[in-house]
Amino acid sequence: MNKILVLGGSGLLGTAIINQMNNYSNFDVYSTYFQNPMLFNQHKSFKLDICELDNINNILNNLKPDIIVSCLRGDFNKQLIAHIKIAEYLKHNGGNLYFFSTANVFDNDLSKPYYEDDFPNSHTDYGKYKIKCENTIKEILQDSACILRIPQIWGKNSPRMKQLLKSLNSNEDIVVYPKLFHNTNTDIMVARQLCYIINNNLKGTFHLTSEDVVNYKDFYNELIKGLGGNNSRIQENFEEKGYFALLSKRNNEFPKELRLTNKLVINYLINLH
Incomplete structure (x- = not known):
């Protein structure tokens, strides 16, 4: 049985991952939180403050996880230090790290979508932090590090x-970007894809994203229409333009039921309400 520690387990993605992993008899799942205590698996959750290295060390040394999944948030520099500590622990004790990254690692040039083997280049602090984390983790752990880049994530309880x-119910403006193309995934699908990657011991970098790219405005219009917002107030912003999107060369490594389009994301969200 794999003892798995999910860092940031109380967030949107962490919660979905824990729920999905609990369906597998070969996963013994533990998690951390910072501000919001876990509503489930409370006896298997630990408060983690990334500012306190002793706190991180105590959790690792007491739990001795075989696999660590990182959905951490917080101060970038402190997160980087925490991930270095985690990677060094796994290198010394054995184990794999699954690190969730972002499309922002490519946000310096929005002229095209990006694949797993494209070179990351960012102009934002967030993107630069994620790139540094990716590179540092891979340098320490080599093949025991798996980088999971994700696009815009939606879910039943997503922000x-x-x-x-809220905007639909309050008749507030909804900002859309007619000149921007993007793609999406759901928290539930990402969790299922991660479990498949772990169970099949897949390695390297993955873009866990829809198989297609869609216009930002068109995506929102179709979703809003499906939610019954026919009289919604749409505000168009033409400043953001280009592609903020990930595509994958590794889709064929997943079974059909773990691959999706933006249309399927919309249908999923509509059917939740």
């Missing part, structure tokens, strides 16, 4: 969904 529903 994006909550804000959209």
Whole structure:
């Protein structure tokens, strides 16, 4: 049985991952939180402050995880130090690290979508932090590090969904970008894809994303229409343009039921309400 520690387990993605992993008899799942205590698996959750290295060391040394999944958030520099400590622990004791990264590692040039083997280049602090984390983790752990880049993530309880529903109910402006193309995934699908990667011992970098790219405005219009927001207030912003999107050369490594399009994401969200 694999003893798995999910860092940032109380967030959107962490919660979905824990719920999915609990369906597998070969996973013994533990998690960390910072501000919001876990509502489930409370006896297997630990408060983690990335500012305190002793706190991180105590959790690792007491739990002795075989696999660590990182969905951490917080101060970039402190996160980097924490990930170095985690990677060094796994290198010394054996184990794999699954690190969630982002499309922002490519945000310096939005002229095209990006694949796993494209060279990351960012102009934002967030993107630069993720690139540094990716490179440092891979340098320490080599093949025992798996980089999982994700696009815009939606879910039943995602901040994006909550804000959209609030705007529709309150008749507030909804900002869309007619000149921007992007793609998406759901928290549930990412969790299922991660479990498949772990169970099949897949290695390297993955873009866990839809198989297609869609216009930002068109995506929102179709989603809003499906949610019954026919009289919604749409505000168009033409400043953001280009592609903020990930594509994958590794889709064929997943079974059909673990591959999706932006249309399927929209249908999933509509059927939740």
